[in-house]
Amino acid sequence: xxxxxxxxxxxxxxxxxAQHFEKHLRDFLAREQVRAQTAQISDHAxxxxxxxxCDALTATRLEKALRPxxxxxxxxxxxxxxxxxxx
Numbered sequence: 239x240x241x242x243x244x245x246x247x248x249x250x251x252x253x254x255x256a257q258h259f260e261k262h263l264r265d266f267l268a269r270e271q272v273r274a275q276t277a278q279i280s281d282h283a284x285x286x287x288x289x290x291x292c293d294a295l296t297a298t299r300l301e302k303a304l305r306p307x308x309x310x311x312x313x314x315x316x317x318x319x320x321x322x323x324x325x
Contacts, residue, residue: 239294241291241311241312242290243289243292243309244310245288245304245307246286246287246307246308247262247285248284249284250284252286256286256288257278260278263290263298266294266304268323272300273292274300275324277323279322290306297309
């Protein structure tokens with residue numbers, strides 16, 4: 239089962255901070271040769287999130303290295319954010 243890791247950013251600079259983090263996350267994934275997809279989400283003004291879709295073993299590895307604020311299974315995430323555009 240695929241896992242989703244989540245990093246949240248809040249405040250007036252949430253979106254650019256999240257975009258900056260996503261760039262570093264993608265660099266990390268490429269450097270470590272990790273197969274995963276990333277996407278940006280937003281619940282409301284002043285919030286932005288970065289999510290990473292990967293297998294369970296990779297999720298555990300990324301949790302240790304990058305300390306996300308959340309983790310759930312892909313189907314749970316899709317129920318809440320069905321319009322997410324993965325890259």
